[in-house]
Amino acid sequence: MATTITKPETLVGKRIRRKEDPRLITGTATYVDDIQMPGMHHACIVRSPHAAARIKGIHVKAALELPGVTAVFTGADTKDVGPVPCGASLPGLRVPHHHILAVDRVYFVGHPVAVVVATDRYIARDAADRIEVDYEVLPAVADPEKAIAAGAPAVHPEWPDNVAFHFHQEGGEVDKAFAEAEVVVKERITSQRLIPTSIETRGVVADWNTGDKSLTIYSSSQIPHLLRTLLAMMLGLPEHHTRVVVPEVGGGFGSKLNVYAEEALMGFVAMKIGKPVKWIESRRENYLCTIHGRGHVDYFELAARKDGTMVGLKLKLIQDLGAYHQLLTPAIPTLSVLMMPGLYRFKNIRADIAGVFTNCVPTDAYRGAGRPEATHGIERMVDILAAELKMDPAEIRLKNFIQPEEFPFSTGTGLIYDSGNYDLPLKKAMEIVDYKGLRKQQNDSRKQGRLMGVGISSYGEICAFGPSPATPAGGWECATVRVDPQGKVTVGTGASPHGQGEETTFAQIAADELGVDLDDVLVVHGDTAVVPYGIGTFGSRGTAVGGPALYYALQKLKEKITKFGAMLLDSESVSYSGGCCTCSKTGKSVTLGEIAGASYRAMKLPEGEAPGLEATYFWEPPNFTFPFGAHVAVTEIDRETGKVKVARYVAVDDCGRIVNPLLVDGQVHGGVAQGLGQALYEQAVYDDSGQLLSGELTDYAIPKATMMPWIESHHTETPSPVNPLGVKGVGEAGTIGCSPALVNSVVDALSPLGVRHIDMPLTPEKIWNLLQGGQQ
């Protein structure tokens, strides 16, 4: 139960219900599809039914003849727009030209080919059905390992090997470590393609003002300002005549951390027809055309001594990129490499990535973005090593953790872990589940023929993206704090949230610093005409980078407030606290409202100060943050059906200082649900011809309420030294920690049968086959 708490109590650290909720629970919030404009048209996109084909002709006459149809555009009309940008750069990266509508060839099922614009949503759809496209179907390849095999069809004819890039990273003395190792375990581990599935699909409304020659794009996005910069570039518009408004966003999970063809296409259409135009993605389109996540085939080798000391790790990583690079596509597997040593001390590391084109929709950042894959790999390998050495999985982890006195710790992949106490969450989780008791219970249940498993995952993550040199487009964040003449506070943040609750957490931070009520602070975001340039919310960076930007803006503002206070009280000995400036000698005080009023009336100004009460701060983080934690899953397998029952799930997460425990719990629960979805249920399945078989919610199993266990969420709180708030970020923790805990648990349950690894998702069918003595 949460309560609304107001000053003088400190608000940071309290379970406070959200300020954004009243509009969301009453149906009065505005998402993109809720926007109506006079004269607004509707767009429907014609998409390729083939994964690879030449376009021989597009027949649009029948569509144009339908009353209500305003225009049809094809790739011939839009070929000078764009291309759809790739923000990541790697040495030797091959970047296919990504037109917003296919020009002469299509590369994946769902590839946009034409757009119909009509006065009504239904007419646009009718007209789209009247467009006929002549295709010459070509051979396609949908599996990354098949794509790099000899004789595979070329996704892009100019690069017949289907390799977009090779990336090598090495640290320490890998060959020596492996030569001297007493044991080496190897395994092929996949992280299957996933579909992010925000419940709100993507959507765009574009509005062109012919007089001003200015374009406003309303889009369901995680990155309003970056979107503005890149759209202006794609459409050849000056950026100051381009405005992006991100209204309420119905979930993103990385899928809206992008710049999509349709965003530029709607801008193009609006400029052509001189009327506002709306496009709302259908669920089918969302599954076919919005980025997917993961898509790894990983070959791991882990070297160790017989006492369980790990000494080196090798990884060959095959990344399924899909047909194009979206905004960050090639960068995602490099994050896996950075994170591959996990929380362990060894520094001998070698990774080779092959980024592979396939005739599928591109992969890109999905909750965790490279780090769940890495964590799944190392945490599976640690369990495989423990099984090989007949050691306890907890014991082997505790033996290899970097210890508190070793921080700051330079990893073999070039990171500097700033702080950590990795024993802490694991020992806490073991205590909560009574680990020894569980193992005894497991022994007893095995004697009864039951299949019970206990799985541990100790994860670390890189969050708060990030220092700008380590990011493709700047990793700082900005905040503006404005006190109006009434003394009420408006905070503007560039870290545009989409469900994370920053309208509340940022208000808590501001209210504490300024000593005002929570209700006296309004947090605004998402409109490039309203807030200064910012980067966005992704990579668990909202509070961890946006929060410190706000903190420093508040300090700057408090200096100005104090100067006005000193002037009004005619005293040098003035301090600001509890919403008032007080003179320590006379005890007299002036309120923030009085100071604000005086600052705008400006009858008199402190020396060197300008009128008004406002401060803006752009904060560059000196490092990433490194949250960590331990998750323990207890499972039981039904022998008859192969179904996994999660009997208990304990998460102990260390995300640094907690601003609002209620919201952190929510992030952990949601993160675990997505990790559990990957571990047990979800998989984007393409057939050999590149048709997406899991193309609807009927065929792609995101967890329902009945599929989720009760999550016991606990925390340790080790403040981050990187920022003044001590926060680290928590959005992705649950997802990263969950899948290895579950798979380790199920493999543990099946270990008496000689099972050593199972690839996700752990479907009943796969497990039932294993129980029959067959292959997964």
Add this chain to the structure above:
Amino acid sequence: MKKTIRVTVNGISRNDEVEPRLLLIHYLRERLGLTGPHIGCETSLCGACTVEIDGKAVKSCSVFAVQADGRNVLTIEGLASNGHLHPVQEAFWNEHGLQCGFCTPGMIMASKQLLERNSNPTEGEIRHGIEGNLCRCTGYQHIVNAVKAAAAKIGA
């Protein structure tokens, strides 16, 4: 050919001419401006469009507007009365039963229906009762808490 429908929406009686193929969700959202119910899948799987017809929760993306002829429709916008939130709305707020909020109007309508059928549901009954409504943000746990809290409030 258009059909005339008489329908009462959130207590207000209306007469409208609609195409027979117009979906109820589009009628509510685009004709009446009731944008609380959302469209998440158009195939009755996600439940974001859930509204009540004559007191029964339905997925309005799979109902034609003409099927609502002569009936009473209640959307999320009609749930609060005289400025007072419905106990289910209040409980979702108190228990942090939502994040992005997109599934929330449908989830609240489904939860209200569940409590009308079973005033004191167990955790399992709650999970079963909202199984037709998908949420990708919360992992459902705070929604379960919200429904429990609403049950306690309504029963008190």
